[in-house]
Amino acid sequence: MKKLINSPETVVADALAGLAAAHPELAVDTAARVVRRARPGAPGKAALVSGGGSGHEPLHVGFVGPGMLDAACPGEVFTSPVPDQMLAAARAVDTGGGVLFVVKNYTGDVMNFALAAELAAEEDIEVATVLVDDDVAVQDSTFTAGRRGTGATLVVEKAAGALAELGAPLAEVAALGRRVNAASRSYAVALTAATVPAVGRPGFDLPEDEIEAGVGIHGEPGRRREPLRPARELAAEVVDTVLADHGLAPGDEVIALVNGMGATPLLELYVVFGEVAARLADAEVRIARSLVGNYVTSLDMAGFSLTLTRADAELLRLWDAPVATPALTWS
Amino acid sequence: MKKLINSPETVVADALAGLAAAHPELAVDTAARVVRRARPGAPGKAALVSGGGSGHEPLHVGFVGPGMLDAACPGEVFTSPVPDQMLAAARAVDTGGGVLFVVKNYTGDVMNFALAAELAAEEDIEVATVLVDDDVAVQDSTFTAGRRGTGATLVVEKAAGALAELGAPLAEVAALGRRVNAASRSYAVALTAATVPAVGRPGFDLPEDEIEAGVGIHGEPGRRREPLRPARELAAEVVDTVLADHGLAPGDEVIALVNGMGATPLLELYVVFGEVAARLADAEVRIARSLVGNYVTSLDMAGFSLTLTRADAELLRLWDAPVATPALTWS
Amino acid sequence: MELDSARTEAWLRAAAAAVTAQEAELTALDTAIGDGDHGSNLRRGFTAVLAGLDAGEGGNTAGTDRSPGSLLAAAGRTLISTVGGASGPLYGSALRAAGRALPGATAGPGELAAALDEALGAVQALGGARPGDKTMVDAWAPAAAAFAETAGQGLAAASGAAAAAAEQGARATVPLVARKGRASYLGPRSAGHLDPGAASTALLFTALAEACREP
Amino acid sequence: MELDSARTEAWLRAAAAAVTAQEAELTALDTAIGDGDHGSNLRRGFTAVLAGLDAGEGGNTAGTDRSPGSLLAAAGRTLISTVGGASGPLYGSALRAAGRALPGATAGPGELAAALDEALGAVQALGGARPGDKTMVDAWAPAAAAFAETAGQGLAAASGAAAAAAEQGARATVPLVARKGRASYLGPRSAGHLDPGAASTALLFTALAEACREP
Numbered sequence A, B: 001m002k003k004l005i006n007s008p009e010t011v012v013a014d015a016l017a018g019l020a021a022a023h024p025e026l027a028v029d030t031a032a033r034v035v036r037r038a039r040p041g042a043p044g045k046a047a048l049v050s051g052g053g054s055g056h057e058p059l060h061v062g063f064v065g066p067g068m069l070d071a072a073c074p075g076e077v078f079t080s081p082v083p084d085q086m087l088a089a090a091r092a093v094d095t096g097g098g099v100l101f102v103v104k105n106y107t108g109d110v111m112n113f114a115l116a117a118e119l120a121a122e123e124d125i126e127v128a129t130v131l132v133d134d135d136v137a138v139q140d141s142t143f144t145a146g147r148r149g150t151g152a153t154l155v156v157e158k159a160a161g162a163l164a165e166l167g168a169p170l171a172e173v174a175a176l177g178r179r180v181n182a183a184s185r186s187y188a189v190a191l192t193a194a195t196v197p198a199v200g201r202p203g204f205d206l207p208e209d210e211i212e213a214g215v216g217i218h219g220e221p222g223r224r225r226e227p228l229r230p231a232r233e234l235a236a237e238v239v240d241t242v243l244a245d246h247g248l249a250p251g252d253e254v255i256a257l258v259n260g261m262g263a264t265p266l267l268e269l270y271v272v273f274g275e276v277a278a279r280l281a282d283a284e285v286r287i288a289r290s291l292v293g294n295y296v297t298s299l300d301m302a303g304f305s306l307t308l309t310r311a312d313a314e315l316l317r318l319w320d321a322p323v324a325t326p327a328l329t330w331s
Numbered sequence C, D: 001m002e003l004d005s006a007r008t009e010a011w012l013r014a015a016a017a018a019v020t021a022q023e024a025e026l027t028a029l030d031t032a033i034g035d036g037d038h039g040s041n042l043r044r045g046f047t048a049v050l051a052g053l054d055a056g057e058g059g060n061t062a063g064t065d066r067s068p069g070s071l072l073a074a075a076g077r078t079l080i081s082t083v084g085g086a087s088g089p090l091y092g093s094a095l096r097a098a099g100r101a102l103p104g105a106t107a108g109p110g111e112l113a114a115a116l117d118e119a120l121g122a123v124q125a126l127g128g129a130r131p132g133d134k135t136m137v138d139a140w141a142p143a144a145a146a147f148a149e150t151a152g153q154g155l156a157a158a159s160g161a162a163a164a165a166a167e168q169g170a171r172a173t174v175p176l177v178a179r180k181g182r183a184s185y186l187g188p189r190s191a192g193h194l195d196p197g198a199a200s201t202a203l204l205f206t207a208l209a210e211a212c213r214e215p
């Protein structure tokens, strides 16, 4: 394992120290493991709190700031945070408008956020929860853990964050978040596996000519192995897989996120985006907005995910609204 | 080799197609291989043109936009662009204020930009050139190729771009660019080698417990091999190497860029930044501004570089000035 | 033999020792069909449990009346606050539920059987897994059942039977296709691997058997 | 024998064939002490040169008077416009300089010797490298010298001698420590490797010898 770390035990604490040093506009509580805006949101604003295992940076800590999250709770690498963190975050950012938990749908995240919500309720902090579950690689039924939350988390946090900044009440922000999630689907392929620092070797071995299709963002293998193919074919397969599940019609508009898994050069992500755009054009789906880069990552995994969110006027307005976070900034 | 490409021959063209699809605010001339702002700069504004081999993304194409470059010329992977590209770019962006070529100091880049400058002069386009040579790993003398241009390119392009936007004449913008370069030093270490698509395998083999110290951004080996050590020790060595050359005094302020080489997870870059900040604090050098991320990359190389630019009030004002490009945006 | 506070503490310490010693194995299991953190998760959590025991947690404010129930409940709270992931809330809630079910200064085998059943109930209430879903339930359920069945033979015998049943239940997860937890994302590819949570549950019951062995 | 337009074209075509056939070798040399693009750079450039030849470039507007000089100058322009990197301007300027020095419809060995010297001069003027710096100059300089020395023996003999000298000059770069180009960044680690540009220069002179062989 070759990593720029001091030790697997301290990697999250050390990264938080670096985050604090790099971003004076963030308040980083290294003891409570809560990252929040140094300048709190307006009184009565619905506050957004998200979190999850570390190793997905910039998600979530890089999305804290005006127009997006009020606080993020980073867990250990690929391990959901503990309820104490979300409770501390909720206490810190609630200005009377209540708190929205944005939770990626993983058993651990769901349970820990649920416990935190109970504890917050005991302290009379109003809490609503949006569950993100966009990954079409996973079968969804009441007998399973359901779909994973992946790339759509960024879109949910951006749109809900913008609506909260406009002063919408908690229930409305939560409803918007759920609507964005319902309008989103994602699918990912991996060229290499991630190496969890505490494990010390890649999560799976892949031959030079094979990829894992339908992977998540926690280093787990995907649904199946496939041969490595040119970007055009991979992009077409990924687009088709998302479209098949999404039910987009010709003429529909989308926000398209071509996301690197952490170790994917931007040059390659642009190649992929070009192929994705061509395939969507064939399907007469219009890309209204797009984002290309490493945003929802899996440590040092190479590969990409595609997220398509059906767009409408309100969502585009919220997407275009100003945002000022370490990883996403526009005005 | 596992890459998200269609073929080594088409990777640059395909990436440009993707860039065009992702960024309607850019005008991408795929035939001439020139990327420029869709909305040209103000008449008479000094125009900034940069370029270099592809594989360093977001440098340079991701830095085209208001407040930074007017155009970028991407060459083949790790190959400087040809003079025709820079000439076409100069023609396209010159609005009477002349053109500043920002050139990283490599033999190929220097010669190709020089030929382009001659051709532009023949067409009565005023051209000035800033050479960026910040890499302290390389011996500098009249008998060598001189220092390489690496991370400081971002700082030069940001500051000079801001000054040009304010309406400063070409000569002043060029002088500022040279001043920023002279105030900048960089040093890099690599944990893994880059794989050039046309080569198909990594540029060098590194055992699990070794790194290359003093590497450039073209996949070449560095000055020497060293054992892999904890981030704290690596960061200290890199800071000390830069400081030894830089001649910063206690109390000096810097802009600090902790830059990933393309395949370095953000989590690790924040760990490194924390250690860099601690070491600089020991040296009583104050970090006035900072940037953490994969900005001046070397395809899929893992590792990081540190760039320190001595800051003063004017430079900080230019650094803080609004910028709106694919990879760098603030207001 | 009754379960007293010394035996409860011994149980928790043995569990901590076991998950620490087996960290790499648990993580390897979780790397195959999960995200490779189960070993470090439990080591982190049980290290905190040990620290709590050393600091006198689980007693009254004076730290004196450390009953089996209060010790287990405190350990459960510590796990919830330090582990994260799926296993943190699940094991944490299990121990808290068991602790609530043991209000006395000591507990007989029958009481402990009921407490283990409460713990299993808490895991299932929180996680929704049923036997056969390839989770810790597949070790916990047969262990609790074996303990209840053999409770009449005393604490040592019942804990031994529970440990054996947990171990067997864990091993029986190998051929299963996961329906809960991260392994479920793999679909059919999850078959052929031991569930990490079932493996760690077996460690917990083996630790109980160790702590309750006849002297 | 004189260098006429047919032989010049044959030279350029042979050079294109050689760099294409040796692309992987040139790239491997450049991977060791450079950035791994020399082979693909020259293949791309000479492929364009071939296309230019096929399209009648290097002639007057009617495409008829393709003199050695105009063919070489056109090839040089094409290399500058398609190769990039260090080798593009260097080889491009070299061929343009050689072309300028050959204004006639044909050229004798003495004229070609002077033209090769002009080419070397252009490389050195642009890149500033001297013999011993571990660059293409280390092949070009001995080749031009050998050609000049043996020019009295005719085109075929002189080209053969130049090719041999270029090859030897290239091989002699192995122990050198680079002072110019990318390899110089490696400092002492650049020793022990053949310079890629010197290797490609040897290919160009071998191609010339092929084109000028006695029938």
Ligand SMILES: Nc1ncnc2c1ncn2[C@@H]1O[C@H](COP(=O)(O)OP(=O)(O)O)[C@@H](O)[C@H]1O
Pocket (backbone or CB within 6 Å): A078, A079, A080, A107, A108, A109, C030, C034, C035, C037, C038, C041, C042, C084, C085, C086, C087, C088, C090, C123, C126, C127, C128, C129, C134, C135, C136, C137, C180, C181, C182, C195, C196, C197, C198
């Ligand atoms: N819904 C559930 N019910 C019961 N046990 C579960 C459930 N989900 C996961 N588990 C158990 O948790 C174990 C994984 O724990 P751990 O790796 O620490 O957490 P995570 O899966 O969040 O990384 C699984 O092996 C399984 O036994």
Ligand SMILES: Nc1ncnc2c1ncn2[C@@H]1O[C@H](COP(=O)(O)OP(=O)(O)O)[C@@H](O)[C@H]1O
Pocket (backbone or CB within 6 Å): B078, B079, B080, B107, B108, B109, D030, D034, D035, D037, D038, D041, D042, D084, D085, D086, D087, D088, D090, D123, D126, D127, D128, D129, D134, D135, D136, D137, D180, D181, D182, D195, D196, D197, D198
């Ligand atoms: N200053 C120079 N003078 C002469 N030849 C040079 C000089 N710099 C580089 N070269 C030659 O160019 C070759 C490398 O060419 P190439 O790989 O195509 O370009 P780049 O170095 O820009 O990647 C070197 O092997 C060397 O022979």
Ligand SMILES: [Mg+2]
Pocket (backbone or CB within 6 Å): A053, A077, A078, A079, A080, A108, C035, C037, C085, C086
């Ligand atoms: Mg986990």
Ligand SMILES: [Mg+2]
Pocket (backbone or CB within 6 Å): B053, B077, B078, B079, B080, B108, D035, D037, D085, D086
């Ligand atoms: Mg090159």
Ligand SMILES: [Mg+2]
Pocket (backbone or CB within 6 Å): C030, C034, C035, C036, C037, C038, C085, C182
């Ligand atoms: Mg796990």
Ligand SMILES: [Mg+2]
Pocket (backbone or CB within 6 Å): D030, D034, D035, D036, D037, D038, D085, D182
């Ligand atoms: Mg090269």
